[in-house]
Every structure is written in C-alpha cells, then in structure tokens.
Amino acid sequence: MLTPDYLRQHLMEKLQALHVQVEDESHLHIGHGGGTGGHYRVQVVSPSFVGKTTLQRHRLVYAALAEHMGRSIHALALQTYSPEEVSAQGIPEEIS
Secondary structure, eight states, rough: OHHEEEEEEHHHHTTTSSSSEEEEGGGTTSSSTTSOOOOOEEEEEEETTOOOHHHHHHHHHHHHTTTTTTTBBBBBEEEOOOHEEEEEHHHOOOOO
C-alpha cells in the first residue's frame, strides 16, 4: 500500500511542486469496494499548473500517478494551484 509520504515525494518530483500535502482518507471508506485503502485527498502547488484549466491540472496529477491508478490508488480528491494563485489568494485551508 502507498503511503502519504511516498505520494508527496513522488508528486514533488514529477510536477516540480512547491507544496504537496496528502491525507489518507481510506478509513472513511470502509464498507464499500475501495474500503481497503487507496483514498487520498491531495493539495498541490506547482508551476506546471500555470495557464491550465482545472481539468488539465488534474490530468497532470493523474499522469504523474499513472502507475498507481486503479491499483494502489482507488480515489483522489484534488486541489491544484499555481504559485501565482497562492501568492494572490493564499492556499485555502490546508487539509489536516
């Protein structure tokens, strides 16, 4: 099973991210098909997201994690920001 630390480091490297926060939410999904793990809430700030739509940003994250999707990762809840958005607005409440 993947760890939040592994996912954080992997996304930092693949997306040249300035900030990555990962929370394992698998415990919230016990009792349905994905309840054995692989549910993550992820917040990423990356220059790779500049000028990209939300859909394009999410596709970049999914591409970075392609080898794990459908295997170790069952579901992702994504928050993606460019550095400029963070400078102008700050990072919305960080996941805990």
